[in-house]
Amino acid sequence: MLTPGFSELNAAAAIAARKNFRAAANDLGVSASALSHAVASLEARLGVRLFNRTTRSVSLTPAGEQFLRRVKPAMSEIADAMHEVNEQRSTPAGLIRINTSEVAGAQILAPIVTEFLRRYGDNVQLELVTEAGLVDIVADGFDAGVRLAEMVPRDMISIPIGRTQRHVVVGAPSYFTTRTLPRSPSDLKEHVCVRYRLPGGSIYRWEFEKRRQILSVDIAGPLTLDSDRLVLRAALEGAGLAYVSEWSARKALAEGRLVQALSDWTPPYPGLCLYYPSHRHLAAAMRAFTDMIRDLAAGDRVRHTP
DSSP: OOOOOHHHHHHHHHHHHHSOHHHHHHHHTSOHHHHHHHHHHHHHHHTSOOEEEOSSOEEEOHHHHHHHHHHHHHHHHHHHHHHHHHHTOSSOOEEEEEEEOHHHHHHHIIIIIHHHHHHHTTTEEEEEEEOSSOOOTTTTTOSEEEEEGGGSOTTEEEEEESSOBOEEEEEOTTGGGSSOOOSSGGGGGGSOBEEEBOTTSOBOOEEEEETTEEEEEOOOOSEEESOHHHHHHHHHTTSOBEEEEHHHHHHHHHTTSSEEEOGGGOOOBOOEEEEEETTSOOOHHHHHHHHHHHHHHHHHHHHTOO
16 A cells, blocks of 8 residues: 555645635645545545545544544644754745734734835745634644734743734714713713624623723613724714724824823723744744844834833
């Protein structure tokens, strides 16, 4: 019997993980047809059927489960060895996949992403995938993530990006033509507020802090949205007060299209971090990316030191 190739084993593992040929093919960057041929070739070499296939589902046979359970440790060792060899490359190359939120992704586009592509764009591709909810970057095939420091899993290596962040309460001038600015979070019950639904389904509670007094307010309002961008847009249209990142609202505030309220109740908090698995060997491209972020962060600290 001929020994199966690593590409065939990798194809079988990807299908087992995704339970879908098309999704597995997208992960590996090949066609579904090529993936199907690779698995068929592997099954022919082994003389057993590894997958049960229907028009709607794909599942491992008992023989397939046993086979992949035995070969996965060896595949992991091979993948680690390939990562270690890749570290020795003098020129960063390949694809870096980063998971982040829409707001965080907009913040790192410039100067981080654009500067990195200016330096290494001839050999490196960078893919940003934005999702509101936090995902398992290892299970979902990402090299790194970018989130607020408080959201980074504890078992990850993290690198701070930029300065502190802040959320602010804002409303359009038209909204305040018949209403007064709230002076404390308790005043919000007298206001119309735009609510934000979290990816898990719950409504986000507005968080405030002043002189060590911490409040989490369950606000009310007729409009609920699940997009940061739409929440900001609703505030600009005068639909009510919104609780958004200061970075998102900065231009509208500077231009007078939004008015800030409760500024003494919204202190800054730790900002964005790039994070990646502590056990993973960094390829040359990822190492170049992390080095550049550290360099930019150091330069930012120097520029803003009194």
